[in-house]
Amino acid sequence: MDQFLQQIVNGVSLGSIYALIALGYTMIYGIIKLINFAHGDIYMIGAYIGFAVTTYTNLGFFPALIIAMTGCTVLGVIIEKVAYKPLRNSSRIAVLITAIGVSFFLEYTMMFFVGAEVRSYPSLFTKRAFNFGDIVINMQQIYIVLTAVALMILLQFIVHKTKTGKAMRAVSVDKDAAQLMGINVNTTISFTFAIGSAFAGAAGVLVGIYYNSIDPLMGMMPGLKAFVAAVFGGIGNIPGAMIGGLGIGIMETLVSGYGNSMYRDAAVFALLIIILIVKPTGLLGKNTREKV
Amino acid sequence: MLEINNLNVHYGVIHALKNITLKVDAGEIVTLIGANGAGKTTTLRTISGLIKATSGNILLEGKDLTVLPAPSRVELGISQVPEGRRIFPDMSVYENLELGAFLRKDKASIKKDIDEIFEQFPILGDRRKQMAGTLSGGEQQMLAIGRGLMSKPRILLLDEPSMGLAPLLVREIFNIIQEINRAGTTILLVEQNASMALSIAHRAYVIETGSIVLSGTGEELSKSSEIQKAYLGGE
Ligand SMILES: Nc1ncnc2c1ncn2[C@@H]1O[C@H](COP(=O)(O)OP(=O)(O)O)[C@@H](O)[C@H]1O
Numbered sequence: 001m002d003q004f005l006q007q008i009v010n011g012v013s014l015g016s017i018y019a020l021i022a023l024g025y026t027m028i029y030g031i032i033k034l035i036n037f038a039h040g041d042i043y044m045i046g047a048y049i050g051f052a053v054t055t056y057t058n059l060g061f062f063p064a065l066i067i068a069m070t071g072c073t074v075l076g077v078i079i080e081k082v083a084y085k086p087l088r089n090s091s092r093i094a095v096l097i098t099a100i101g102v103s104f105f106l107e108y109t110m111m112f113f114v115g116a117e118v119r120s121y122p123s124l125f126t127k128r129a130f131n132f133g134d135i136v137i138n139m140q141q142i143y144i145v146l147t148a149v150a151l152m153i154l155l156q157f158i159v160h161k162t163k164t165g166k167a168m169r170a171v172s173v174d175k176d177a178a179q180l181m182g183i184n185v186n187t188t189i190s191f192t193f194a195i196g197s198a199f200a201g202a203a204g205v206l207v208g209i210y211y212n213s214i215d216p217l218m219g220m221m222p223g224l225k226a227f228v229a230a231v232f233g234g235i236g237n238i239p240g241a242m243i244g245g246l247g248i249g250i251m252e253t254l255v256s257g258y259g260n261s262m263y264r265d266a267a268v269f270a271l272l273i274i275i276l277i278v279k280p281t282g283l284l285g286k287n288t289r290e291k292v
Numbered sequence: 293m294l295e296i297n298n299l300n301v302h303y304g305v306i307h308a309l310k311n312i313t314l315k316v317d318a319g320e321i322v323t324l325i326g327a328n329g330a331g332k333t334t335t336l337r338t339i340s341g342l343i344k345a346t347s348g349n350i351l352l353e354g355k356d357l358t359v360l361p362a363p364s365r366v367e368l369g370i371s372q373v374p375e376g377r378r379i380f381p382d383m384s385v386y387e388n389l390e391l392g393a394f395l396r397k398d399k400a401s402i403k404k405d406i407d408e409i410f411e412q413f414p415i416l417g418d419r420r421k422q423m424a425g426t427l428s429g430g431e432q433q434m435l436a437i438g439r440g441l442m443s444k445p446r447i448l449l450l451d452e453p454s455m456g457l458a459p460l461l462v463r464e465i466f467n468i469i470q471e472i473n474r475a476g477t478t479i480l481l482v483e484q485n486a487s488m489a490l491s492i493a494h495r496a497y498v499i500e501t502g503s504i505v506l507s508g509t510g511e512e513l514s515k516s517s518e519i520q521k522a523y524l525g526g527e
């Protein structure tokens with residue numbers, strides 16, 4: 001039982017990282033129906049920015065987090081403007097292929113500048129841990145979960161209470177109707193990329209802390225898993241991405257803890273296949289409404 | 293108020309609007325009637341800026357709008373209530389109305405205007421927190437009209453507000469349109485329900501396969517034998 005709870009604790013911290021990445025996938029999908037394959041690489045770059053800040057300056061966790069988020073915001077907005085916006089009226093497959101191209105571009109540009117080797121993240125927190133019976137919760141896990149939860153609350157606030165958030169929801173549902181309200185669709189799409197990328201940047205720093213190591217291809221696997229998380233929760237659905245991320249994180253740690261960590265990744269993709277067969281719209285997804 | 297000169301619109305190779313010329317004076321209800329596929333929706337979408345014209349121009353009080361993007365046209369006083377209502381189904385009635393006022397900054401008077409909409413459409417007031425997608429067709433149409441008014445337009449473009457509604461509701465919607473007009477908003481009304489539209493319109497245009505083929509006062513057109521035959525089901 002204790003081992004089970006311990007795995008849940010580990011799963012929640014890993015899952016909250018997946019959830020942050022999944023949120024970006026889901027928001028971007030919601031607004032331009034694009035599976036942004038470059039999203040995992042933005043997260044990788046966030047991890048490197050965090051690494052650079054904490055290694056080469058005296059700044060601590062929070063400044064590193066803010067700088068990584070800011071850097072990724074800028075990057076995400078530029079990618080959207082340069083690579084996706086010119087294709088606004090092209091077929092979805094053309095945009096998808098472009099996204100894959102952007103992904104490779106980011107991975108190998110990064111490799112060119114920082115080298116392919118794995119780097120280890122400086123440890124930012126005390127080794128202190130809290131024991132609850134046999135369950136151990138360490139400082140890193142607490143920071144990871146608290147950061148993720150704070151960002152998700154912030155996102156809920158933005159999406160539901162601010163004008164820009166309402167514009168995002170309106171554009172996601174109906175671009176023409178949104179324009180008739182006076183909403184600038186391009187600005188709103190930029191803003192969505194900004195938030196999604198900022199969250200990916202935060203996730204990058206958190207994962208650096210969690211796994212202690214980063215490399216230029218680190219975005220691929222978590223990117224795919226976060227994508228599965230988004231599909232699991234119902235792509236386009238924000239609470240769905242949160243639940244999906246946590247679910248995948250917990251599932252992964254349970255599979256590693258009880259079975260074999262070799263099956264960890266396979267289990268995630270098996271889940272994807274099961275969702276696509278049983279409920280392709282995901283846990284919280286709706287069947288798409290036909291427009292009259 | 294609104295003036296459209298020699299407007300041409302293409303969808304790829306389809307020539308959807310052919311030299312459309314029409315005008316709407318301040319305070320009028322003008323209706324544009326025609327069969328399904330004639331080009332009514334295309335006309336309204338071009339006025340509101342969702343579609344770009346290939347040639348011709350659109351003037352609002354003398355100001356040329358032809359190349360402005362849709363949001364700027366809303367700012368200048370054009371508001372379109374689209375065909376099929378297109379309310380935001382996963383937002384509440386209240387949020388839908390707020391979005392209608394997206395470009396306005398006067399928070400206090402937005403609140404006041406929403407209350408006024410609730411006075412005009414009490415059923416919406418009762419359901420202010422309800423998700424708009426759960427409203428009935430008639431209620432959704434009222435919401436779409438209310439939302440369209442929230443930008444305080446000079447001219448309201450209505451695209452088939454009677455579509456899919458029971459006759460009693462159609463009557464009610466048309467009464468509402470007349471009230472809105474009496475309160476000072478100019479209206480361009482697109483309809484397939486020609487007899488209803490002509491009964492409240494000051495002037496009317498008839499559009500056929502992308503061209504204006506007839507125009508006159510509402511009364512004249514109601515009596516015209518051509519219109520009787522083609523649109524009013526008379527002999
Ligand atoms: N998005 C589009 N792409 C291609 N053709 C279109 C499109 N929208 C409308 N059309 C065509 O343009 C013509 C006018 O359509 P529309 O303006 O919707 O007519 P109405 O509103 O009078 O029923 C029709 O022949 C229609 O098939």
Ligand SMILES: [Mg+2]
Nearest residue numbers: 332333334375
């Ligand atoms: Mg139409």
